[in-house]
Amino acid sequence: MRRTFLCLLICFGFLRPLGPAQAAGISFSALDASYTFADQMIFTAATAGDAAITQATLFFHAGSQPPYSRPADPFTPSSAVSLTVTIDLKETRLIPFSTVSYWWEVIDQSGQTARSDTQTFLYVDNRFAWQDFTSGPARVHWYEGDSGFGGAAANIAVEAIPGIQQQISVEPPSPLDVYLYASLDDLRSAVELAGREWLGGQARPELGVVLVAIPPDDSARLQMRRDIPHELTHLMSFVATTPNYDVLPRWLDEGLATLNEGDPNSTQVLAVQNALARNQLIPLASLCGAFPADASAALLAYGQSRSLVQHVINEYGSAGIQALLAAYRDGATCDGGVERALSISLIELELKWRTALQANTSSPDTLTPAASATAGIWPWVLLSAVIALPLIVALVWRFPQKPDKMAR
16 A cells, blocks of 8 residues: 555656656766866766757765756757866865765756766876875875885874774774875965965865875884874864864864874973973963964974873873863863863863973973983982992992091
8 A cells, every 4th residue: 555655646746766867768978077186177978868958957066065056068959969067176166185976967858857877086186196005994195105105104094093092982084095295385285276275284174084295205104103193183083073173172183183193292392391480381271272373382382282181181081082072062162161071160271280280290291301311310320329339338448548648
């Protein structure tokens, strides 16, 4: 009975079958798309039907963007026509490194409408000839360097995921695409050509990929171990706080990313230590938004953020970080997120962190580089003194000073 009822509804036009609305007698072939990154994109197709095709429209979208529609270039109505649409990518900005989906809809002379199957392709920066290497969920792309260069980056990305997930309990995108630009200028031009503002190297996790500038030189592996986990942390923070990543405090976002770089940056450590000694630490409320433009102040901001996030983990564990991310995902303010997640105010958190910073001078995150280098020496100095003392006493006892020299 239910099946019969549904068939009747379809027959009388109350329901449409799922899938492309393919009219009888209308077909599509040779669907294709080509592009020059951030310049233009050309869509082509051929369609034929029993009646003359009179209208054709292209629909397309990139990633999460809403669909665009464009009429086909003028053509002479016929039962078989070739369709073309050219998109100016300097005016229609598509999300770079995203999947573009598109389809055609046509109308023939009798009024019948047909829609093609949806086609997809990846919109990448094709100014460069990318090489690819896949390891687990990581898919690395690079254009300078050998296969070992790309393989090392893939392994580093895979190894970084479990540690980041201890703080941010989400899965990274799958596949996890990592693009290694050979220079900062190349990366910057890609971001700007795609219509994104370049924010002094600030991550763009909304693109859904990891973008880093790492030349294939002797320091490449070291830079990979710092930069790839850093940017991957931003990406996973974005996933954890969508749709409200924009309200995530910068101190938390950058603090997590900097912490996952591994060993603390000695320059940042020294900046925090000096600011603490001079009572010139940046107020935490000032680190909720954009960091200072001044290079030395920005360095201090990154160092403070790392130290503060480490303090939160020490006091509240990973659960504290996850509670903060959940609060900001729900749209909490900078202060409100701390109050909800940690049951203290932003000012109280700052005071507790400053107190811990002053007290815990043996922490690698609070020691100056010189102090870190000498901190482990003193136990050995004391041990050497204890061992040497009996020998010194014995020598003095065996060779007493003469009275005349004692008088002198």
